[in-house]
Amino acid sequence: MEYQDTDDGGIPYGLGPKRCAVCSSKAPLLACGGCRVVHYCGAAHQSADRPRHKAACVAIRKSRERLEYEEAALRAHPGDAIMPADVFNTRAGSFWGIYGTRDYMTARFHAADALLKVDTAVAVEAALAHLTDMLRLNRGDNQGLRDIVPGLLLRLGREQECYDFLKWWAVVDDEDHYNGRYNWGDLTLPYLDIRGVDAFESVDKCRGTSLSHLAILTLLKLRIRLDLEQLERRDDPFDDYDPAFCRPLGSIVRARMGDPRLNVSATAAAVKRQYHELCRVVNDVNPHFWDLLVDDETPVLPPYYSPGSVEQAQMSLYQCQAAWRETEDADVMIDSDTVKFTSVYKGRLPNTGGGDTQWHGxxxxxxxxxxxxxxxxxxxxxxxxxxxxxxxxxxxxxxxxxxxxxxxxxxxxxxxxxxxxxxxxxxxxxxxxxxxxxxxxxxxxxxxxxxxxxxxxxxxxxxxxxxxxxxxxxxxxxxxxxxxxxxxxxxxxxxxxxxxxxxxxxxxxxxxxxxxxxxxxxxxxxxxxxxxxxxxxxxxxxxxxxxxxxxxxxxxxxxxxxxxxxxxxxxx
CATH class of the missing domain: 3.40.50.880 (Class I glutamine amidotransferase (GATase) domain)
Structure with a gap:
C-alpha cells in the first residue's frame, strides 16, 4: 500500500511523502543508490548529506546483500532429509521449524531493522513488507515480529490495520476463538483475518497482550481521543476553532465523520477512559516503561529481558518509540497523564535520603x-x-x-x-x-x-x-x-x-x-x-x-x- 497524506494535506505523525532529505523538495527526486530509501533533489545535496547518512546507508546495503545471499542459497537448495526442496512454497507458514531456514530469517530481520534506522515512509514501508511476509512464512512468530508491526502501521497512518492486527493477537487463544487454543501447525486455519473491528470498543480483550502491543494500543486510543476531542471543538459554536492550528485527523476518525450513529462527545469520553485505563495497565505490566518513554534517549536493544524489568521496557521502547515521537501532541499528553506512576529515583551514592525539611543552617x-x-x-x-x-x-x-x-x-x-x-x-x-x-x-x-x-x-x-x-x-x-x-x-x-x-x-x-x-x-x-x-x-x-x-x-x-x-x- 502506498503512503497517503490525510485529506486535509497534513499528517498526524512525522513521516511524510518522499522529499529531499536536505531541502524537503518533493520533485524531481533521486534515490540513494546504496540504501534506496532516502531521496535527494540532486547530487549536491546527496553529497552534503553523506556524513550524516553514511552509517545507516552502509548498514542497509550490507544487510540487503546478506539477505540476497541467504535467499539465493535457500532457493537453490535441492532438498534433502532435513530441508525440503522449494521451501518457500512447500513450507510457508512453518519456516522456523526447519533449521536450515533460520539464517535466512535472521538475515531478513536484520535487513528490516537496518531500514528502520532511517525515518522515511519508504524505509518504514520496506521494513513492514519484510516483517509481514516473515509472519506469513512463520505463523508462530518465533522472532517476536508481531511486537514491531503495529507501531509501523501507526507510523504510516494505517490505524485500522493496526487495530485489527492488535485485536487478532489479543483474541487468538481466548475461549471464543478456535476452541480456546489456536493450532499453529494447522495451516488451513485463518491467519490475521480480522478486518474492520470497531476501534472505539472496550479494551477488556486486550489486557493480556504483550507490553509492546499495550503501548501501541495506548497510543492508538490517545490518537483517537485527540481526534474526537478536536471534532467536538469544531462542532462547538462557542469555541474559537481554527483548522489551520489543529492537528490533522487520523484515518479511523476521518472514516467515521458524517456517520449519524456516532455520538462524538460520548465516544470521546469513552475512549478517554480507555486510554487512562491502558496507561494504568501498562504501568502494572512494567513500571519502568512510561519513565523511559518520556526521556530523550535512543533505546538500545537489550540482549535479554525478564517480565517487569528495565530491559523489557527498553525492548518495547525500541519497538514503538518512533510511533510515539511522530504522533503530534502524544509526548506532551503521555508525560502529563502518567506522572502519577513515577517512581522515586533511588540513586547510586550512599547516604542519599530525600526530604523537604527546613535547613537550619x-x-x-x-x-x-x-x-x-x-x-x-x-x-x-x-x-x-x-x-x-x-x-x-x-x-x-x-x-x-x-x-x-x-x-x-x-x-x-x-x-x-x-x-x-x-x-x-x-x-x-x-x-x-x-x-x-x-x-x-x-x-x-x-x-x-x-x-x-x-x-x-x-x-x-x-x-x-x-x-x-x-x-x-x-x-x-x-x-x-x-x-x-x-x-x-x-x-x-x-x-x-x-x-x-x-x-x-x-x-x-x-x-x-x-x-x-x-x-x-x-x-x-x-x-x-x-x-x-x-x-x-x-x-x-x-x-x-x-x-x-x-x-x-x-x-x-x-x-x-x-x-x-x-x-x-x-x-x-
Whole structure:
C-alpha cells in the first residue's frame, strides 16, 4: 500500500511523502543508490548529506546483500532429509521449524531493522513488507515480529490495520476463538483475518497482550481521543476553532465523520477512559516503561529481558518509540497523564535520603568575605545556551566573579564528566529544562544533590519544561512539588522560611512573572504571593544532604539574580 497524506494535506505523525532529505523538495527526486530509501533533489545535496547518512546507508546495503545471499542459497537448495526442496512454497507458514531456514530469517530481520534506522515512509514501508511476509512464512512468530508491526502501521497512518492486527493477537487463544487454543501447525486455519473491528470498543480483550502491543494500543486510543476531542471543538459554536492550528485527523476518525450513529462527545469520553485505563495497565505490566518513554534517549536493544524489568521496557521502547515521537501532541499528553506512576529515583551514592525539611543552617548562605569556602559552581546549559547568554549573561558573570571555580557544560558528555569527578561541584546551576529529559544527567545531578551539593533550578528552567516534565522531575526526587499557576504578581519574602542576617540581604518583595510551584512546605517557600495561596515563586529545600533551589522567574528580574546568588552561597 502506498503512503497517503490525510485529506486535509497534513499528517498526524512525522513521516511524510518522499522529499529531499536536505531541502524537503518533493520533485524531481533521486534515490540513494546504496540504501534506496532516502531521496535527494540532486547530487549536491546527496553529497552534503553523506556524513550524516553514511552509517545507516552502509548498514542497509550490507544487510540487503546478506539477505540476497541467504535467499539465493535457500532457493537453490535441492532438498534433502532435513530441508525440503522449494521451501518457500512447500513450507510457508512453518519456516522456523526447519533449521536450515533460520539464517535466512535472521538475515531478513536484520535487513528490516537496518531500514528502520532511517525515518522515511519508504524505509518504514520496506521494513513492514519484510516483517509481514516473515509472519506469513512463520505463523508462530518465533522472532517476536508481531511486537514491531503495529507501531509501523501507526507510523504510516494505517490505524485500522493496526487495530485489527492488535485485536487478532489479543483474541487468538481466548475461549471464543478456535476452541480456546489456536493450532499453529494447522495451516488451513485463518491467519490475521480480522478486518474492520470497531476501534472505539472496550479494551477488556486486550489486557493480556504483550507490553509492546499495550503501548501501541495506548497510543492508538490517545490518537483517537485527540481526534474526537478536536471534532467536538469544531462542532462547538462557542469555541474559537481554527483548522489551520489543529492537528490533522487520523484515518479511523476521518472514516467515521458524517456517520449519524456516532455520538462524538460520548465516544470521546469513552475512549478517554480507555486510554487512562491502558496507561494504568501498562504501568502494572512494567513500571519502568512510561519513565523511559518520556526521556530523550535512543533505546538500545537489550540482549535479554525478564517480565517487569528495565530491559523489557527498553525492548518495547525500541519497538514503538518512533510511533510515539511522530504522533503530534502524544509526548506532551503521555508525560502529563502518567506522572502519577513515577517512581522515586533511588540513586547510586550512599547516604542519599530525600526530604523537604527546613535547613537550619541557611544563615551560611551569605558568603563571608575572607573565608576560603567559596563554592565550585557547575552551570548546565544543555539546550539554548545562546538564549541564556543573551538573557542571563550578567547573572553568570556575577557567579564567575564570586565563585572559587566555575565550569560550564553544554553537552551531556561534558556534564557527566564533570559530575563524575572528585571532588564534585558544590553548586550545580541548572539553566534550562534539559535535565528533565536527559536521564543520565538528571540522575547524576540528583546523586550529587543528595550527597551534599546545592542544586539551583533557575535561568530558563521554568519556561522550558512541560507540565508533565515539571511534575515528573520533582516526583523522581521524592518531593510533592507540582507545577502551579503562571502569572505576574508581587511576591514577598516569607519570614517562616528565611530570617536573620540572610533575610536582611534579600529583597523583601518584588514584582515577578513566574511559574509557581505547589505543595511546598512553608519552611521551604521563600517567596510567595497572597494571590497564589499555597504556592511559591521561589523555594529552597533540604534534599538528602544537599539543598534544592527553584526560581520560577521567567524574565530574569534583577532581584531574582540576588536570590540565586544567595542560594549559591555567593551573596557576599
Amino acid at each position: 541557611r544563615e551560611n548562605l551569605a558568603r563571608r568575605p575572607g573565608t576560603n569556602t567559596d563554592p565550585y559552581v557547575l552551570a548546565l546549559h544543555l539546550e539554548q545556551k545562546p538564549l541564556f547568554d543573551a538573557v542571563h549573561g550578567s547573572l553568570f558573570a556575577q557567579i564567575t566573579s564570586k565563585a572559587k571555580k566555575t565550569e560550564q557544560a553544554t553537552t551531556e558528555e561534558a556534564a557527566l564528566a564533570i559530575l563524575g569527578r572528585e571532588p564534585p561541584p558544590s553548586v550545580i546551576f541548572v539553566a534550562d529544562g534539559a535535565i528533565t529529559r536527559q536521564r543520565k544527567v538528571r540522575e547524576a545531578v540528583i546523586d550529587r544533590l543528595r550527597g551534599g551539593a546545592t542544586v539551583v533550578l533557575a535561568g530558563s528552567f521554568s519556561s522550558m519544561v512541560t507540565m508533565g516534565q515539571f511534575d515528573r522531575f520533582f516526583a523522581r526526587l521524592g518531593l510533592p512539588w507540582e507545577r502551579g499557576s503562571y502569572e505576574r504578581t508581587t511576591v514577598s519574602l516569607s519570614p517562616t522560611a528565611v530570617n536573620g542576617q540572610l533575610a536582611a540581604r534579600l529583597p523583601s518583595g518584588y514584582s515577578q512573572k513566574a511559574l509557581f510551584v505547589k505543595n511546598v512546605a512553608p519552611s521551604a517557600a521563600w517567596y510567595t504571593s497572597t494571590e497564589t495561596s499555597g504556592q511559591a515563586a521561589v523555594a529552597f529545600a533540604k534534599v538528602g544532604l544537599g539543598r534544592l533551589g527553584y526560581v520560577g522567574d521567567v524574565n530574569a528580574e534583577e532581584s531574582s539574580d540576588t536570590v540565586i546568588l544567595a542560594m549559591c552561597g555567593l551573596l557576599g
